[in-house]
Amino acid sequence: MSSIAFIGGGNMASCIIGGMVSNGFVPEQIMVGTPGESARQQLSETFGVTTMADNHTAVSNAAIVVLAVKPKIMREVVEDLVPALAHKPIIISVAAGIPVSALNSWLGAQMPVVRAMPNTPSMVQSGATGLFTQSSLATEQRALVDKIFQAIGYSCWVDQEALIDAVIAVSGSGPAYFFLVLEAMQKVAQELGLPQTTAQQLSLHTALGASRMAIESGISAAELRDQVTSPGGTTQAAIKSFQQHGLEDIFRSAMTSAVERAEEMSKDFSS
Ligand SMILES: NC(=O)c1ccc[n+]([C@@H]2O[C@H](COP(=O)([O-])OP(=O)(O)OC[C@H]3O[C@@H](n4cnc5c(N)ncnc54)[C@H](OP(=O)(O)O)[C@@H]3O)[C@@H](O)[C@H]2O)c1
Structure with missing residues (x-):
């Protein structure tokens, strides 16, 4: 063998x-x-x-x-x-x-x-x-x-x-992006009055649940977001704020920086 x-x-x-x-x-x-x-x-x-x-x-x-x-x-x-x-x-x-x-x-x-x-x-x-x-x-x-x-x-x-x-920019470095988001969610959840453990567990299980739901349903992230965003509701208020702050551009800039760094690192080894 x-x-x-x-x-x-x-x-x-x-x-x-x-x-x-x-x-x-x-x-x-x-x-x-x-x-x-x-x-x-x-x-x-x-x-x-x-x-x-x-x-x-x-x-x-x-x-x-x-x-x-x-x-x-x-x-x-x-x-x-x-x-x-x-x-x-x-x-x-x-x-x-x-x-x-x-x-x-x-x-x-x-x-x-x-x-x-x-x-x-x-x-x-x-x-x-x-x-x-x-x-x-x-x-x-x-x-x-x-x-x-x-x-x-x-x-x-x-x-x-x-x-x-x-x-590398998506999945290699990606876990850290989600850790950063979790850190921010937990911090704000505590500022909103939740105890530390509750803030932590709610954020973690929400991330796990959202990811499992997207994987297991096979429905696109955009459609799932649409399904849980009722007009005039709380989720819509939060999403609108993310969009006004340019969330997509923030990811574009961060992930492009990761690609550029990966290209630079490869140059050190190119023969
Ligand atoms: N960790 C990650 O998340 C991740 C993700 C993607 C890719 N990678 C890649 O995976 C590779 C390993 O990373 P790692 O995090 O596993 O590093 P690591 O924990 O330091 O493992 C490297 C291993 O190589 C051994 N080693 C050193 N000299 C050797 C030799 N001459 N012959 C055979 N083995 C030797 C080291 O032994 P000693 O400790 O005894 O020196 C150590 O066990 C890297 O190239 C990294 O880019 C890592």
Whole structure:
């Protein structure tokens, strides 16, 4: 049985491995190469996966290698790994800002490369991942990549690499936007007289409920908003205020800034 190897056993690798093990991947199939002894011990105790300090051994029988180290050491890690990749596994990089061209040039040989941009809610298997490849993956290879990222939430493919920067601006950085909105709602709810815990729980459950309602109904956000906005009512008063303050432009400016920053970061690695 060929394995799935992770290079780097930190936060993102743990999230993905946790989701995989909870969703039917066999722990014995998962190898992790990572230097820290305590991280290795924790991963093997928590998930039953095989861990090792030697990256070459970790990838030796892998059909897929997930690169989950920090971007700044990616080049050194990949170049060191090359002699152990003669069997040409699929390489998945979850690193922010490293373009496929840089990965291809560090890898030297032609092998399928996928860029994946997961986000932090992957930790609770409610992640959103954007995937991109310019390699021609066989249907079963693509399905296996999908299965890995669907184990930690929703995943989809984009057909141009530049769109990974848009994914970063939407779902990569997106959790923080919602945390910011929740922070503001909780603060104002307290100013309106609600106790802290009540303010917090009402805001959190409203966010969860709105999101579940939109996902489960399949109805567009605009239509759902329309349905709950009666003319002359309280919601309409609040929405009107958001619109007068230019909410859409605020998001446009914020998300465009995220895209610009992602483009700048990619330039550091472009070969
Ligand atoms: N966290 C996120 O929300 C998120 C989202 C999307 C993408 N990403 C991407 O995911 C990647 C990992 O991020 P992270 O948050 O998981 O970072 P992290 O927790 O610091 O994990 C990186 C891991 O790499 C290990 N490592 C260091 N040198 C290594 C080597 N030579 N060989 C193998 N492993 C080595 C580290 O071990 P030691 O700690 O022992 O040094 C650590 O376990 C980054 O490229 C990041 O851009 C993260």
